[in-house]
Amino acid sequence: WALTAAHCFEEESDLSDPSGWTIQFGQLTSMPSFWSLQAYYTRYFVSNIYLSPRYLGNSPYDIALVKLSAPVTYTNHIQPICLQASTFEFQNRTDCWVTGWGNIKEDEALPSPYTLQEVQVAIINNSMCNYLFFKYSFRTDIFGDMVCAGDAQGEKDSCFGDSGGPLACNKNGLWYQIGVVSWGVGCGRR
Structure with missing residues (x-):
């Protein structure tokens, strides 16, 4: 899974076919050279895109979950990140x-x-x-x-x-x- 903003998909009229989308993990440059293409990052196809059902095309609830077609393989450059309970708040000035x-x-x-x-x-x-x-x-x-x-x-x-x-x-x-x-x-x- 990947977590992103729902507005990133606003131009898409049909999210029922996410086959044209891919997500890359471990990439340090947005345009890697030919020689580093396989060095650190891995590309995954997207199987589903879930926008928040409360997202109405403006900023409240601007969040989306992207389901990947395969589990992510972790490496030294690709690691999972933790999520807190929805009730937890980080302190001001953290x-x-x-x-x-x-x-x-x-x-x-x-x-x-x-x-x-x-x-x-x-x-x-x-x-x-x-x-x-x-x-x-x-x-x-x-x-x-x-x-x-x-x-x-x-x-x-x-x-x-x-x-x-x-x-x-x-x-x-x-x-x-x-x-x-x-x-x-x-x-x-x-």
């Missing part, structure tokens, strides 16, 4: 990480060799997040199914093209995926 191949600035695409990027962001409780969004005249609807993360100084953020990527936190030496990149206001704005 340091977490977002990874992806999206833009590195609002108007700047990730340059070649397209290496996977990571950025450390802090969890921000939803009431504080709503306050900050209202203060800066941004969108103010942070719902209970959302996890807000960012940097008070700006500059550290996910960006266009990172959608569906993981928001992961380390707790006692174990990594937990607590969300997926769904939306934001620009990239790294304060």
Whole structure:
């Protein structure tokens, strides 16, 4: 299984035939060279795509489960990630990480060799997040199914093209995926 954002499939009118989709694990560059194609990553075909039944094409419930056609083979570069109970909340200001191949600035695409990027962001409780969004005249609807993360100084953020990527936190030496990149206001704005 893979966890991602439902809006990544918005352009698809028929999810009943997921045969055109594949998922790659262990890939460090979005465009690997011929010589490294089999080095670290493995490609899996998709057998089903399940969007949240509550997803209506906007940000609440922007989550999807992707069922793979075969079990994932774990290696040094491909490892599972833990999931917490839905009632568990990471503390405010917990340091977490977002990874992806999206833009590195609002108007700047990730340059070649397209290496996977990571950025450390802090969890921000939803009431504080709503306050900050209202203060800066941004969108103010942070719902209970959302996890807000960012940097008070700006500059550290996910960006266009990172959608569906993981928001992961380390707790006692174990990594937990607590969300997926769904939306934001620009990239790294304060």
